[in-house]
Amino acid sequence: MSRIGKLPVAVPAGVDVTIGDGQVSVKGPKGELHQHILAQVVDVKLDGGNVVVERKGDAKPHRAAHGLTRTLIANMVEGVSKGFRKSLEIQGVGYRAAKAGDKLNLTLGYSHPVVFTAPEGITLSVEGTNKVHVDGIDKQRVGQVAAEIRQLRKPEPYKGKGVRYAGEVIRKKLGKAGKAGKK
Secondary structure: OOOOOOOOEEOOOOOEEEEEOOEEEEEEOOEEEEEEOOOOOEEEEEEOOEEEEEEOOOOHHHHHHHHHHHHHHHHHHHHHHOOEEEEEEEEOOOOEEEEEOOEEEEEOOOOOOEEEEOOOOEEEEEEOOOEEEEEEOOHHHHHHHHHHHHHOOOOOOOOOOEEEEOOOOOOOOOOOOOOOOOO
16 A cells, blocks of 8 residues: 555645546635546545545556555645745856746846746746745646756856756866866
8 A cells, every 4th residue: 555645635724625527626725726637546535624545456557646646636735725936046157037027037148138937827036136936836837947947057067057946956076187287
């Protein structure tokens, strides 16, 4: 039995979960999310104040979908009640970010500024000139948008310049030995 799949998902006050027609809908103070579920593989039931996911068999697809379905529902419940945030740091001389409406203007060492438009359901905010926060209710979309911003200028291994996740450690390389050994 899946250790993750068998845990019930607690539904906090103010969050409404609807199960039916191969879909789970979660509505809360921050918004509403829908997720398709594999009804032929797992059963999703509302038991009091908890959502319980049970698999219908012991075959490999049933075991694989058990924990996944439970985690997706748990992420939906957390997203509509608290929301998710990914933070990015920009490092490098002259590298900075500025907010203009729903767009993010990034100066990343290219000959032109990079303009990033936030997709629907995602909020971008800038703290200072070198911190960017990606907020939203859908965990997958928040992570995807953060990865797309990071991809605009990935951190390079020699000086560490670029866009990185907050707290990400970049292993630095030494570079050339140069003329230290020659005389």
